Structure formats: structure tokens, C-alpha cells
Amino acid sequence: xxxxxxxxxxxxxxxxxxxxxxxxxxxxxxxxxxxxxxxxxxxxxxxxxxxxxxxxxxxxxxxxxxxxxxxxxxxxxxxxxxxxxxxxxxxxxxxxxxxxxxxxxxxxxxxxxxxxxxxxxxxxxxxxxxxxxxxxxxxxxxxxxxxxxxxxxxxxxxxxxxxxxxxxxxxxxxxxxxxxxxxxxxxxxxxxxxxxxxxxxxxxxxxxxxxxxxxxxxxxxxxxxxxxxxxxxxxxxxxxxxxxxxxxxxxxxxxxxxxxxxxxxxxxxxxxxxxxxxxxxxxxxxxxxxxxxxxxxxxxxxxxxxxxxxxxxxxxxxxxxxxxxxxxxxxxxxxxxxxxxxxxxxxxxxxxxxxxxxxxxxxxxxxxxxxxxxxxxxxxxxx
Amino acid sequence: xxxxxxxxxxxxxxxxxxxxxxxxxxxxxxxxxxxxxxxxxxxxxxxxxxxxxxxxxxxxxxxxxxxxxxxxxxxxxxxxxxxxxxxxxxxxxxxxxxxxxxxxxxxxxxxxxxxxxxxxxxxxxxxxxxxxxxxxxxxx
Numbered sequence: 001x002x003x004x005x006x007x008x009x010x011x012x013x014x015x016x017x018x019x020x021x022x023x024x025x026x027x028x029x030x031x032x033x034x035x036x037x038x039x040x041x042x043x044x045x046x047x048x049x050x051x052x053x054x055x056x057x058x059x060x061x062x063x064x065x066x067x068x069x070x071x072x073x074x075x076x077x078x079x080x081x082x083x084x085x086x087x088x089x090x091x092x093x094x095x096x097x098x099x100x101x102x103x104x105x106x107x108x109x110x111x112x113x114x115x116x117x118x119x120x121x122x123x124x125x126x127x128x129x130x131x132x133x134x135x136x137x138x139x140x141x142x143x144x145x146x147x148x149x150x151x152x153x154x155x156x157x158x159x160x161x162x163x164x165x166x167x168x169x170x171x172x173x174x175x176x177x178x179x180x181x182x183x184x185x186x187x188x189x190x191x192x193x194x195x196x197x198x199x200x201x202x203x204x205x206x207x208x209x210x211x212x213x214x215x216x217x218x219x220x221x222x223x224x225x226x227x228x229x230x231x232x233x234x235x236x237x238x239x240x241x242x243x244x245x246x247x248x249x250x251x252x253x254x255x256x257x258x259x260x261x262x263x264x265x266x267x268x269x270x271x272x273x274x275x276x277x278x279x280x281x282x283x284x285x286x287x288x289x290x291x292x293x294x295x296x297x298x299x300x301x302x303x304x305x306x307x308x309x310x311x312x313x314x315x316x317x318x319x320x321x322x323x324x325x326x327x328x329x330x331x332x333x334x335x336x337x338x339x340x341x342x343x344x345x346x347x348x349x350x351x352x353x354x355x356x357x358x359x360x361x362x363x364x365x366x367x368x369x370x371x372x373x374x375x376x377x378x379x380x381x382x383x
Numbered sequence: 384x385x386x387x388x389x390x391x392x393x394x395x396x397x398x399x400x401x402x403x404x405x406x407x408x409x410x411x412x413x414x415x416x417x418x419x420x421x422x423x424x425x426x427x428x429x430x431x432x433x434x435x436x437x438x439x440x441x442x443x444x445x446x447x448x449x450x451x452x453x454x455x456x457x458x459x460x461x462x463x464x465x466x467x468x469x470x471x472x473x474x475x476x477x478x479x480x481x482x483x484x485x486x487x488x489x490x491x492x493x494x495x496x497x498x499x500x501x502x503x504x505x506x507x508x509x510x511x512x513x514x515x516x517x518x519x520x521x522x523x
Contacts, residue, residue, distance in 0.1 A: 034436055121394075122394035123395070125425060127394065128399055129393070131393070131513075132391050132392065132508045133445070133482050133484050133513075134390065134465075134484065135455075135482075136455060140455045140470055141453075143453060144452075144453055144472060147451050147452060147453075148497065194457070195470075196467065196492065198453070198456035203514060245424075245480070249451050377423070
């Protein structure tokens with residue numbers, strides 16, 4: 001392993017408050033996170049010459065903050081958009097398009113203040129081919145392959161529930177987490193059935209919040225107030241805008257392809273990874289992710305999580321903020337994956353894992369629509 | 384009983400109109416590529432496998448297998464009397480898969496067996512008709 005840094009994250013911050021924040025519109029959540037991330041980088045808004053955002057357009061965010069950027073990225077591929085923005089930002093900076101790119105997320109997912117409508121238009125693809133069958137948002141669609149996965153791999157309901165149990169062990173140490181009480185598999189089974197086979201505690205929380213990043217060149221990154229987090233590898237991929245059209249309901253093609261790109265670019269293998277974040281809108285996603293990224297073999301992820309390998313003290317600390325299931329989930333959660341990877345690499349996480357030098361953040365967008373993967377490291381990882 | 388017509392209705396677009404014209408005739412029609420001979424769904428003007436625009440509509444056999452499903456415990460509009468109801472993916476005998484509902488049997492894990500054989504039926508959604516599936520040999 002001898003990765004080369006492609007760029008650096010020099011500023012990272014979440015909104016001051018997470019959870020239920022009805023006094024801030026979605027755009028104000030972008031702005032709050034942006035100001036805090038720019039300050040974290042030791043910069044001012046006048047230093048920002050690139051803006052990337054999803055949910056709101058980068059022009060809306062830039063105008064709101066009084067920035068006149070020379071680089072705009074409005075890539076919108078769902079909750080992994082922000083990881084893709086990091087990928088594009090390091091390329092743009094290397095090409096001389098910008099020096100300091102601000103990436104923002106803000107979403108009033110719970111309070112719906114200044115938020116766009118959620119129901120798809122009847123003439124959209126989803127409106128024509130999925131909505132007529134009584135879907136009610138992601139809980140009735142995203143886990144569509146779970147029963148097939150169980151039939152083909154032997155994954156058990158107990159193992160699926162153990163994902164929520166493991167992540168609550170992490171969030172019990174995280175003061176900002178929405179849910180912090182330890183739970184058992186029996187607690188998961190006793191929670192209301194939302195859409196069989198998914199219980200309430202196997203579905204993400206719904207919150208308000210935001211986060212922002214400042215991405216810059218490697219040169220000068222070490223002079224900023226916080227230790228730089230180096231971008232060592234990046235990947236993006238897509239599969240389908242309609243979950244009903246997945247090629248294989250037991251695998252995510254976008255997880256596989258995006259992580260292969262990122263791991264190859266960073267010249268790492270799974271054994272090099274100290275810390276892992278896998279987007280968990282629902283409990284099945286870390287199971288798919290562990291297998292699609294190659295951390296475990298086919299059909300092994302359920303037992304791997306159930307046995308505690310991803311829990312505190314385990315060999316592969318995963319979703320150490322508690323994840324979308326317990327920490328926060330505004331709707332497009334991917335920003336929070338990167339925030340936790342940055343905190344772990346800086347050594348400032350609430351549930352800090354000892355000796356994290358290399359972290360992987362794997363995001364998903366839509367419902368297995370797209371994916372973005374980042375391999376991030378400290379200066380110790382540079383070849 | 385729920386009123387199927389009160390359930391969310393699709394609004395066809397020019398590219399999907401032949402599909403919804405066929406469902407009104409009681410036929411499940413999809414497209415096939417003339418170059419690579421692959422059948423595909425959803426409707427579009429070129430083959431997703433080879434890119435050819437030489438594509439034709441054809442009437443499927445209406446036979447399918449249950450590929451996977453979820454049971455919604457909350458009701459979408461028009462589904463109030465059916466909770467929990469299956470939102471399913473079926474694999475057509477011709478290959479493509481689509482989302483649908485399962486009718487003619489109780490929507491429970493005991494009755495919904497993966498890979499069970501199904502055949503197409505149709506239900507109204509507003510002014511349109513959409514394909515749903517029932518176990519093979521179970522009449523309405």
C-alpha cells in the first residue's frame with residue numbers, strides 16, 4: 001500500500017444542532033454547516049471559489065452565502081452526492097478550476113421547512129411503474145431484495161436485526177446521536193413492523209441537519225488549523241433509478257463498482273482499512289456493503305455483524321457514529337459518513353477508535369440508484 | 384373492499400403510451416430488440432442491452448414468477464382495507480422484471496413463496512389499467 005494524495009479535506013463540520021430543528025429552513029441548515037466548515041478550515045467565505053451541493057443547487061447555496069464561485073457542481077445522485085462531489089472537487093482542483101471547494105448539505109427531513117415535496121409526479125418513471133402498487137417511500141422499496149437475499153444466502157431475521165443492535169452500541173457513546181439506549185434483537189422484533197421484513201428499528205431515523213466540507217489541494221493542507229484528511233481514492237457508479245429494475249436483488253452493482261474504483265486508485269485492499277462507514281438508511285445496507293466491497297464473502301455479512309466484528313472492540317469498526325439507524329438521517333445522509341470518517345482520522349470522534357489511519361466511506365444514492373466511495377487517510381498513510 | 388380506482392394512477396407519456404393502451408385491452412405488452420432479441424422493460428426507444436433503435440412491441444405470455452416482495456403495514460391511498468399488502472417484484476417468463484401487486488391469495492409470508500408461478504391480471508388505477516399477478520390457475 002503506497003497511496004498518493006489526490007487532495008485534502010481541510011474543513012469539516014455539521015450543523016450546530018441535529019435532530020428536530022424547525023426554526024431553520026433547509027437552506028439555513030446548508031448555511032450553518034457551511035460557515036462552520038469554512039471556519040474549521042481557518043478560511044473565510046472570500047477564500048471559497050468552488051461550491052458543490054445537492055438538494056439545493058450550488059447556485060442557490062453560493063448566492064445565499066455571498067460566494068461568486070468559478071466552479072459549480074450540482075451533481076445530484078441522492079444521498080451519496082456529497083461523496084461524488086469530493087471526487088469531482090479533487091479533480092477540479094488538480095485541473096486548476098478552483099482552490100477551495102465548499103460542499104454543503106442541509107435538509108429539513110423531519111420538520112420539512114423550506115423542503116421540496118417528496119411525492120413523485122405520476123408521469124415520472126416511478127409514478128408510472130412503482131407508485132400505482134402502493135409504495136410509501138423508501139421503507140417499502142429500498143429493502144425490496146431482502147427476502148431474496150435471505151433465500152439465497154441464509155441471512156436470518158436475527159442477523160438483520162443485529163445490525164441495529166451493533167450500531168446502537170456505538171451511538172450509546174455519541175452524545176449527539178438521536179437514539180443512545182442499548183437495544184437487543186428482541187427489542188428490534190418488538191418494534192412495529194413497517195414493511196415486512198423490516199421493523200421500525202431496522203429503518204433509519206428521520207431528522208433535520210446538515211454538514212459541510214472544504215476540499216483543497218494537498219499543497220498547503222498541512223498548514224491549516226486541523227490535521228488534513230487526505231483523499232486517497234474515489235469512485236462513483238450507478239445502477240438504476242428504479243429499484244424494481246435492479247440487475248440482482250441480492251447485490252449492489254453501484255457499491256461494487258464505486259468501491260473497486262476507489263480501492264484501486266488508493267492501491268489498498270480491505271485488510272488496510274481501519275475504519276468503515278457504510279450508508280445505512282436500512283439495516284440491510286451494511287450487509288450488502290460488506291459483501292459488495294469484499295470485506296467478507298457471499299452470505300457471510302450477517303454472521304460477521306452478529307458476532308460483533310463491527311461493534312466496539314471488533315476487528316472492523318463500522319458506522320461508529322451510530323449510523324442512519326441511530327445517529328441521524330436527514331434524507332441524504334452521505335455527508336454524515338464523511339464527517340465521521342474525518343473525525344475518526346483526526347482523532348476527535350465521540351466514539352473514537354484507537355489508531356485510525358485509513359477510513360473508507362461508502363455511500364448509496366436513491367434506492368441502489370448510485371454510489372460514491374471515498375478512501376481517506378492521515379498523513380501516515382501517504383506513500 | 385378498497386377501490387382500486389382510488390389507488391395512485393400513472394400518467395402515461397408518449398414513450399409509455401403503447402404499454403398503457405395494451406393494459407386497457409387486457410394485454411401485457413413490452414418491447415423486444417430486433418437486433419439482439421432481448422426483451423426489456425420499462426418502455427423506451429432504444430435497447431438497453433445493445434443500443435439499437437430497431438425495437439418492437441409484443442404481447443407477453445403473462446406468465447411470471449415471484450422474485451421478491453415486501454409487505455407494507457402502512458396504507459398508501461386506496462390500500463386502506465388491504466394492510467398488510469404485498470409490493471412485489473415478478474420475473475416475466477420473457478425475462479424482464481417489474482413491480483406489481485399479488486392478488487387472489489392472502490398476502491402473508493406463508494402464502495407468498497418465492498419463485499411461485501403467477502399469471503397476469505389487470506386492475507384499474509384512475510383512468511388507466513395496470514398489471515397485477517395472481518397464482519397460476521387461481522381465477523378471480
